[in-house]
Amino acid sequence: MDALNYRIGLGNDVHRLAENRRLILGGVDIPYERGLVGHSDADVLLHALIDALLGATGQGDIGEWFPNSDVRYAGCDSADLLREVLGAVAEAGWRIINLDCIVSAESPRLGPFKPLIRQRLSELLQLDRERINVKAKSGEQVGPIGRGEAVSAEVVVLLYREQLG
Ligand code: MG
Numbered sequence: 001m002d003a004l005n006y007r008i009g010l011g012n013d014v015h016r017l018a019e020n021r022r023l024i025l026g027g028v029d030i031p032y033e034r035g036l037v038g039h040s041d042a043d044v045l046l047h048a049l050i051d052a053l054l055g056a057t058g059q060g061d062i063g064e065w066f067p068n069s070d071v072r073y074a075g076c077d078s079a080d081l082l083r084e085v086l087g088a089v090a091e092a093g094w095r096i097i098n099l100d101c102i103v104s105a106e107s108p109r110l111g112p113f114k115p116l117i118r119q120r121l122s123e124l125l126q127l128d129r130e131r132i133n134v135k136a137k138s139g140e141q142v143g144p145i146g147r148g149e150a151v152s153a154e155v156v157v158l159l160y161r162e163q164l165g
Contacts, residue, residue: 003163007094009056011048014144014152025103025110025151026117026134027079027124032108036151039068043078045103045117046124048153050078050085052099056159057089079124086125093161098131101155106148110136 017023021035026045036042050062059065066073066081073081101121103110110117114134122129139146 004160005163006097007056007058007159009052009054009157009159010155011051011053011055011062011157012152012154013044013047013051014150015042015044015047016150017148023108023151024078025113025153026101027120028113028116030108030110030113040066040073040076040081041078044151044153045101045155046078046082048155049099049101049121049157050082052155052157053085053089053159056157057092057094059085059088082124089159094159095161096125096127096131097158097160098133099125099127099155099157100133100135101153102135102137103151103153104137104139104145105151106139106141106146109138 015036015038017034018037019034021037023030023032023035024041024043027043036044047062054060114136118129118132118134121132144150145152
């Protein structure tokens with residue numbers, strides 16, 4: 001039996017909350033009076049996931065892949081960016097074992113949305129839900145998250161592939 005290679009990857013991201021923007025987290029549209037500001041749809045969770053995948057496979061970071069100076073990515077759906085990265089990850093032979101995610105927001109409270117986000121990630125990644133964990137935390141009223149100025153996300157992912165050669 002072939003030996004397996006394992007790689008771990010870590011990603012994080014933060015975006016500012018402002019009025020007249022949609023709040024999209026993990027590909028799920030969250031009803032709220034404010035949304036995240038960014039060049040793309042500013043989905044912090046998908047951006048952190050993309051960086052975790054790129055990190056695990058040694059392929060740089062999201063800024064190198066999708067520069068925010070590039071008009072092609074203005075207002076883009078981060079799910080499309082994730083699909084592109086997933087293609088490169090799969091092409092290199094890597095498969096996901098599991099991922100663990102944290103989204104931090106003082107408001108809205110994200111607890112009720114965790115199952116929806118988990119389901120959406122499962123669809124986007126073509127991965128069983130039990131391999132995906134989503135945690136929601138508040139900012140404890142401290143710092144930019146706690147003051148409701150921003151939302152942040154962290155993702156850690158474990159990948160494997162059969163030993164080459
Ligand atoms: Mg980002």
